[in-house]
Amino acid sequence: MTMSRARRKKQPDTISDESKEIIVHLSGYGRDGEAFGIHNGRTVYANYGIPGETVRILIRREDDTEFSGEVIEIIKESEHRRTPPCPHFGECGGCQLQHINYPFQLELKHKVVTEKIESIGHILGAKIMPTLPSQKEWNYRNHVRFTITREGKAGFNHRYTHKFVPVDNCHIADNWINTAKEALEKGAGGNHQFALRYGVNSGDSLILPALPNNDAGYETGQKFHTEKLYEIPFRVSAASFFQVNTPQAERIINLVREGLELQGTDVIVDAYAGVGTFAALLAPFVKKVVAIEESRAAILDAKQNLEQWPHIEIVEAKTEKALAEISAPIDGVILDPPRSGCDPAVLDTLESTRPRRIVYVSCDPETLARDLHQLVLNGFHLVNLQPIDMFPQTHHIETVATLSRMTQKDVLLASTSPRRQELISHLGLSIQTIVPNIDEETISTSGSPEEQAIEIAVAKAYSIAQDAKVGKIVSGDTMVILDDQIIGKPQNEKDAFSILQRLRNREHRVVTGIAVIDAQGEQVAIDAAVTTVKMRNYSDSEIEASIASGYAMDKAGAYAIQDSEFNFVSGFDGCPSNVVGLPLCKLARLLEQQGTRIRSIEQRSAEDNCSLCHSHYKTTS
Numbered sequence: 185m186t187m188s189r190a191r192r193k194k195q196p197d198t199i200s201d202e203s204k205e206i207i208v209h210l211s212g213y214g215r216d217g218e219a220f221g222i223h224n225g226r227t228v229y230a231n232y233g234i235p236g237e238t239v240r241i242l243i244r245r246e247d248d249t250e251f252s253g254e255v256i257e258i259i260k261e262s263e264h265r266r267t268p269p270c271p272h273f274g275e276c277g278g279c280q281l282q283h284i285n286y287p288f289q290l291e292l293k294h295k296v297v298t299e300k301i302e303s304i305g306h307i308l309g310a311k312i313m314p315t316l317p318s319q320k321e322w323n324y325r326n327h328v329r330f331t332i333t334r335e336g337k338a339g340f341n342h343r344y345t346h347k348f349v350p351v352d353n354c355h356i357a358d359n360w361i362n363t364a365k366e367a368l369e370k371g372a373g374g375n376h377q378f379a380l381r382y383g384v385n386s387g388d389s390l391i392l393p394a395l396p397n398n399d400a401g402y403e404t405g406q407k408f409h410t411e412k413l414y415e416i417p418f419r420v421s422a423a424s425f426f427q428v429n430t431p432q433a434e435r436i437i438n439l440v441r442e443g444l445e446l447q448g449t450d451v452i453v454d455a456y457a458g459v460g461t462f463a464a465l466l467a468p469f470v471k472k473v474v475a476i477e478e479s480r481a482a483i484l485d486a487k488q489n490l491e492q493w494p495h496i497e498i499v500e501a502k503t504e505k506a507l508a509e510i511s512a513p514i515d516g517v518i519l520d521p522p523r524s525g526c527d528p529a530v531l532d533t534l535e536s537t538r539p540r541r542i543v544y545v546s547c548d549p550e551t552l553a554r555d556l557h558q559l560v561l562n563g564f565h566l567v568n569l570q571p572i573d574m575f576p577q578t579h580h581i582e583t584v585a586t587l588s589r590m591t592q593k594d595v596l597l598a599s600t601s602p603r604r605q606e607l608i609s610h611l612g613l614s615i616q617t618i619v620p621n622i623d624e625e626t627i628s629t630s631g632s633p634e635e636q637a638i639e640i641a642v643a644k645a646y647s648i649a650q651d652a653k654v655g656k657i658v659s660g661d662t663m664v665i666l667d668d669q670i671i672g673k674p675q676n677e678k679d680a681f682s683i684l685q686r687l688r689n690r691e692h693r694v695v696t697g698i699a700v701i702d703a704q705g706e707q708v709a710i711d712a713a714v715t716t717v718k719m720r721n722y723s724d725s726e727i728e729a730s731i732a733s734g735y736a737m738d739k740a741g742a743y744a745i746q747d748s749e750f751n752f753v754s755g756f757d758g759c760p761s762n763v764v765g766l767p768l769c770k771l772a773r774l775l776e777q778q779g780t781r782i783r784s785i786e787q788r789s790a791e792d793n794c795s796l797c798h799s800h801y802k803t804t805s
Contacts, residue, residue, distance in 0.1 A: 204243035206251070207259065210235050213292045215300075215550065217280030217579030223251065230255050231343075232274060232283055234262040235292075244344060264288035269322075270355045277343035279356060279577040290315040290573060293581045297549050297571045305553035306619035307566060309605045315571040315581075319431040324576065326411070327428045328357045329379040330365060336373030338365050356577055358382050364391065367400035381420070383411035384430040392422055408485070413437065416464055418489050423481035424459050429574045436545060436584060437465050439570055440518055443543040443586035446470055450515035453539075455503045455530065460486035460496075462518050467493040474499060476506045504529035510537070519544040525551030528558070535562035535653055542587040547574075549581055556585060557618075563590045563654030563703075565616050590614070590654045592702070593780040598648045598659040603744075607766045608658065611775075611782055620644040620659065621651075633670060634712040637661045637697030642710060645699045652703040656778060662765045664741035665693040673740055680731050680742040684752070687741060689721040694741070694763045700774040709774040713767035715758030717745065722752055 210219040210233045219233035229252040230241045240257035254274070258265070268274075268282035281289050294315045301307050318324055330338040331348060339350040353362050360382045372378045372395055381390040386409075394405025408421040413434055420426045427433035440462060444452060450470045454463045457475035459482050467473055473496045477483050483500045490496045499506045504527040517539045519526060525548065534542065542564060546552035556566060564587040574582040594614040597604060605617050627643045629636035637660075644659035664671040666686060674680035693714055700709045730750045736742040743752045745763040759767045772782040 204246075204253075205240055205256070206243065207238065207240050209238045209260075213295060215296055215579065218252070226250050228252075231280070234265055234284055234288075236260075237262045237265070272340075272349055272351055275342050275349045276340045276351060278340055278354070280579045282355075282577050286317070286321050286576065289576065290317055293573060294571055296581060297569060297583055300549040300553040301556065301569065302619075303553075304550055305557040305560075306621075307553075307556060307560060308600065308617040308619065309602070309615075310566055311568040313568060313570045315573055316432075316435060318429060318573045318576045320429075321576045322355050323357060323359050323362075324431075325354075325357045325361070325428045326384050326430055327379070327381045327426070328354060328361050328365075329377055330369075332369060332372045332375050332378055334373055336370035338369040338372070338378070358384060360389070364389070364400075364402055368395060368398060368402060368404070371395045371397040371399065379422075381409055381422075381426075383409055385412040385415075386410050386417065390420075390422060413461060414465060418459055418461060418464070419485045420459055421481045421485050424479065424485050425482065426459065426461075427574065432572060432574045432582075433461070436572060436582070437462065439572070439584045440543045440545065441466060441469065443567075443584065444516040444518075444541050446516070451512060452516040452518065453507065453510065453514055454518045454520075455507060456518075456520045456522075457486060457498070458482050458520070460489040460498075462520070463496050464490055464493065467496055471495065472497065474506075474510060476501060476503050478502050503527065504533070507537070508533045514539045516541045516543070518542075519555075521546070521551075523548045523551065525555050531555060531558045531562060534559065534564075538563065538589055540589050544585040544587070546583050546585065547580065549583060552583055552585060556587075559587055560596070560616055560618060561648070561651045561653065563652075564588065565590050565594060565614055590616075592654060592656075594655040595775070595780070596648055596652055596655050596657045596703075598644045598657055601660075601765050603746075603765045604660060607761055607764055607768060608771070610768065611772060613775075613780065613782070618648055620647045622647040624661075633663050633665050633693070633695045634697060634714065636670070637663050637695050638699065638710050638712055639697070641697040641699040642701070642708065645701045646705060649701045649703055649705045654703050656775065656780060657701045657703065658698070658771065658775075660696050660698045660766050660771075662694065662696040662740050662762075665695060666690070671741055674737055674742045677731050677737075680736045681727055683742045684722075684727045684730070684736070685724075687719045687743070687752075689719060691716055691718050692741070693717070696762045696765060696767055698767065698771055698774065700771070700778055702778060707778050709777050711767075711770045711774055713759050713762040713770050715756055715760070715762045717753055717763060718755045719743075719752050720754035722750075726750060726752075 206223055208221040208223045208228045210221045212220050213235050214220050218229045218231045219235050220227055220229045227250040231254040233239050233255045238260035239255045241253045242256045243251050243253040245252045264285050266285050273282045298312050301310050332338050337350050342349050361380045364380055379392050388409045390406045390409035391404040398404055408419050410417050446469045451472045452470050454475045457477040463473045463475040476499045514537050567586040567588050570584045572582045597617045598620040600619055627640050629639045640661035641659045645657045649657045695714050697712045730736050745753050761768045
């Protein structure tokens with residue numbers, strides 16, 4: 185399949201100095217809707233590509249680290265590709281994903297949220313729900329701003345050249361907007377732009393600027409229009425923000441209400457209140473709402489929209505200032521900031537006010553991830569994230585994150601290991617996993633393997649404890665010891681093969697150092713576990729199969745005791761969960777030393793004999 189006229193053939197992975205074309209396999213998806221791959225060590229971003237495809241790209245920009253351009257030929261096509269219904273797709277800059285079937289758009293957006301939470305938020309194992317699809321895949325936008333020519337033709341700007349692209353019908357605009365545009369565009373000539381807003385639930389509209397030559401019967405030049413959410417009317421001025429997908433806006437209201445776990449006596453703060461939608465729709469379920477907003481236009485709208493609820497207090501101020509001045513206890517906070525995210529002062533104030541629940545509504549996964557990282561360090565547990573598709577056919581993603589207040593007994597696991605995340609979950613505690621803020625290669629250690637493992641575990645834990653405000657920080661480090669030499673994770677496949685050959689049909693020791701540090705860094709508890717492991721006499725072909733699976737590459741010793749497929753271990757003496765990466769028996773004792781009770785005294789006596797570890801290590805992968 186091609187997206188332009190056929191071009192002369194070139195060898196893969198070569199660049200033509202004349203036409204700047206390359207062939208590349210696309211392996212990932214970027215935040216702006218482009219797919220990407222690697223070419224000669226540089227990242228290649230390809231608009232209108234799909235991960236999994238091999239494509240020819242016309243390069244439009246390049247520097248020392250990356251290329252960017254657009255797909256001009258599909259060499260290996262994705263099963264998720266479809267023909268875009270809009271004839272202007274690829275020219276108009278409004279949509280980026282019309283060529284991707286809708287279910288896969290939702291998957292890609294989920295992956296973006298996951299990747300940003302992990303890479304920017306440094307939070308691992310977060311509960312991220314499947315993306316909520318839009319009720320309408322097309323014709324959902326209730327607000328569109330058109331560019332208009334002198335001759336009275338409406339359209340948009342080209343994605344690259346910014347030249348005018350005339351558009352007869354916008355496939356993501358509400359049908360009313362398309363009809364009104366067609367009727368009004370001739371009379372709008374002479375203006376640079378004109379904007380149309382439509383109340384999907386109210387039937388009201390706002391058209392700007394005023395069009396004196398309008399003979400199509402539409403009122404224009406209004407100062408505001410009215411839209412309804414759950415039958416409650418909201419005045420929205422031209423300068424005020426309102427969600428462009430009305431049915432999805434109502435779903436967000438439900439998510440916020442559920443996330444706050446309202447009990448009828450709550451005092452909540454709507455920290456970026458806008459025209460008052462959250463405040464109004466939650467007012468019947470709470471004792472008091474403090475609605476904070478700095479936009480004068482939105483404040484005027486909110487005062488009218490909220491006048492029937494005397495228990496809503498409207499504060500016109502910057503959020504960081506108004507929130508800091510609230511002295512009364514707060515049960516819940518709604519954060520719905522602009523794309524730039526929250527001011528750091530807002531996050532610092534939440535640390536001291538410590539509401540029971542926070543619900544954060546974000547239109548930018550990167551700033552959301554940045555702010556969630558700080559909120560976790562400030563003492564809040566990330567309960568879940570719900571991506572919601574407000575903008576089908578585009579790269580934009582809305583996400584609703586719910587957080588709860590942590591206690592001093594809650595645990596932050598400083599680790600990148602999925603095995604440790606799985607193991608510690610069996611202790612029945614409130615756990616948040618966060619990436620240690622330290623490079624292990626820079627940690628200087630000495631002494632026995634046990635002492636070295638403990639030193640590394642302590643360094644990992646301290647890297648989080650120095651910024652954390654609440655809870656216990658847990659960390660571990662695991663080493664494989666053979667012939668008094670420490671064997672770490674394999675550097676490459678050749679190294680993995682060599683390690684497994686050395687371990688074959690022999691005994692070795694596995695040492696894990698663990699550390700538990702309180703958030704203030706004042707209480708430190710450490711320990712180490714040692715397990716002797718006997719490997720069976722497996723074959724070279726079994727080693728090769730294990731390496732080919734990728735399973736061996738991220739583990740010290742290049743194997744896993746819980747691996748049922750390759751099953752390299754023939755026996756062990758000691759704690760099995762220690763070999764997986766975290767001796768639960770010893771960790772439970774350290775946590776209890778710092779006041780975090782794991783189980784009853786009767787069960788604890790069994791843990792002393794490592795039964796807890798034996799019962800759970802086989803379920804860990």
